Amino acid sequence: MSKPKVAVIWNASCGGCDESLVDIEDKIIDLADKVDFVLWPCAMDFKYNDVAAMKDGEIDITLVNGGIQNSGQEKIVKLLREKSKIIVAYGSCAWLGGVPSLINLKNKKDSFAVNYLDCPSVINPGKKVPMAKSMADGYELELPEIFDTLYTLDDVIDVDYYLPGCPPMPAMIINALGELLGGKLPPKGTILSPDISLCLSCSRNGTKPDRMVMGEIQRIHEIIADPDQCFLNQDVLCMGPATRDGCGYPCITGNMPCTGCMGPMKNQDQGAKMISALGGIIDGYDEEAVDRILDGIPDPAGTFYRYSTAASYLGRRREKNR
């Protein structure tokens, strides 16, 4: 029997997800024995033409990192969808848009202006910005067209499973790959982590007082954080209440608050959930007092939707217009 074929592809992501596959340490050798990699642009040299020449459904599992931000990425994931039995949205970018999807708060024109024109460290006398078609020495050059909005993977193609995390933790990867390669397939659309809030498994959950009150909101570098106390009780914003469990809270163990990379629970909007949670614990009886506390959150959308803007209620196109 031939070995199962696996493809790995990256789109609008940082490359940390590719790296996380290597982070499973010696298990990567077992994995390389068990499967044949047919595409992994970050690590090995394969050509897209070889993939295009395959039969439909020939690839067993495709791990897709990153959201879809240009037409080239769209083309490749559509091709991989045809050729693959299982598509896994690997990491929070593919599932929710991730950090790059914060661009959905602005648009292409604004982002080009910041990155190529107005940035103090950029010297660009010709005022050149990336274009889909351009002329150089009499030849017409073509580049993928950058979209105005970053899309999540399931906006573009049909996705079978989702593996959250930024990047997914080694234990989760081993578990998920074992399940998928072992033929024990969960129902389609499963998010491969527990559907409960991070707080429920957090080691600091027991230190919460009966009635939690946040008198101000501080950032983690402004205090010396107690390594055993709940962060919210120390007036530091922790996304735990609105974030999915399954990562094993390495950030909390390192005395840093959760930033929400595991994404929301099922059918939830991460930002709305966090606002809801904070509304219950912020102190103050009148608008002025509450405003003073809220001044501690200078960028609410960037804080609450750091990893999920493209999947939020407002940060993406409405379904009917897609």
Add this chain to the structure above:
Amino acid sequence: MTEFKPKIIAFLCSWCSYAGADKAGGQKLRYPANILVVRVMCTGRVDPRFVLKAFREGADGVMVLGCHTGDCHYRNGNMKAMKRMRLLSRMLPQFGIVKERLMFNRVSGGESELFQKLATEMTENITLMGPLKIEGFVKTEGAL
């Protein structure tokens, strides 16, 4: 061009604001028919998600009306709602929705005139602002 009729969703607390709106009806006070009332048991039940969903599904404005401070039937639901809406209205401009499109205020069961006044004001404001567009890329109303 047809006249723009805004769609405004109002989440009213069953114990005070809804009673206030009811009384306004009973007294035959006129207020715009653009207000679509959703009765909730307490404004503390209004998840920010409901507001976001209302905007996404085509509402041009959202009102959340609760009890006066200290009058909550469930002790502090209205305070929680105030804090949530306060924080939410700081976030909405980042998504291109000017914060005046979300109103939080307090109306008791007897203040039918106040309800009439708020409903009229909100409708006039939203009519001036025009329809909410969050299609395509989200930043359409440059508030930031």
